[in-house]
Amino acid sequence: NAGVTQTPKFRILKIGQSMTLQCAQDMNHNYMYWYRQDPGMGLKLIYYSVGAGITDKGEVPNGYNVSRSTTEDFPLRLELAAPSQTSVYFCASNGQGSSYGYTFGSGTRLTVV
Amino acid sequence: KNEVEQSPQNLTAQEGEFITINCSYSVGISALHWLQQHPGGGIVSLFMLSSGKKKHGRLIATINIQEKHSSLHITASHPRDSAVYICAVLNAGGTSYGKLTFGQGTILTVHP
Numbered sequence: 001n002a003g004v005t006q007t008p009k010f011r012i013l014k015i016g017q018s019m020t021l022q023c024a025q026d027m028n029h030n031y032m033y034w035y036r037q038d039p040g041m042g043l044k045l046i047y048y049s050v051g052a053g054i055t056d057k058g059e060v061p062n063g064y065n066v067s068r069s070t071t072e073d074f075p076l077r078l079e080l081a082a083p084s085q086t087s088v089y090f091c092a093s094n095g096q097g098s099s100y101g102y103t104f105g106s107g108t109r110l111t112v113v
Numbered sequence: 114k115n116e117v118e119q120s121p122q123n124l125t126a127q128e129g130e131f132i133t134i135n136c137s138y139s140v141g142i143s144a145l146h147w148l149q150q151h152p153g154g155g156i157v158s159l160f161m162l163s164s165g166k167k168k169h170g171r172l173i174a175t176i177n178i179q180e181k182h183s184s185l186h187i188t189a190s191h192p193r194d195s196a197v198y199i200c201a202v203l204n205a206g207g208t209s210y211g212k213l214t215f216g217q218g219t220i221l222t223v224h225p
Binding site: 031033035040041042043044045048050056058090092094101102103104105106107 | 115117146148154155156157158161199201210211212213214215216217218
């Protein structure tokens with residue numbers, strides 16, 4: 001089925017470990033986003049990309065990195081995991097980056113202990 | 114003050130009741146989205162509005178651009194409507210790059 005695929009769905013990391021959250025879409029969307037969702041808070045933008053090779057910081061980029069080598073893939077890298085990065089992470093894509101519908105991945109629940 | 118405020122934060126209803134969730138925003142926008150998130154689940158787009166009203170089944174969404182306010186209504190509510198409903202706005206301006214600003218969500222529980 002067409003959509004946004006996120007892996008893994010769950011992960012427990014120890015403080016200081018690193019990991020990559022994978023995100024892939026098969027809709028040929030140029031615009032892709034990484035959000036984090038904390039309890040009682042709205043989703044916050046971590047990084048976004050407007051096309052292959054182009055990425056930029058969102059509201060809460062510290063502790064994260066991204067790359068966009070292809071239109072399909074937009075991985076999020078966590079270096080030196082900290083408890084403050086315990087959250088649910090959502091990847092999303094949008095065809096035009098404007099007033100069009102968004103497609104969200106199913107989320108990755110990350111716990112840092 | 115957040116740019117996007119939803120009310121109420123929590124809502125409990127009995128099956129069959131008419132439900133209203135409100136969203137107010139403080140910035141100029143080009144579109145407003147209503148999203149649904151089931152417990153432990155992903156996020157699904159319900160509506161995108163730039164003016165007026167849209168209806169899909171038992172769900173109705175309205176927006177008043179002048180008052181910077183939108184409502185999501187659910188008629189004849191059902192326990193399967195239990196979810197978090199999220200309002201998100203797309204700021205006006207050509208450099209928004211589709212970035213959404215989200216409300217904190219409204220947790221709806223519908224009892225049988």
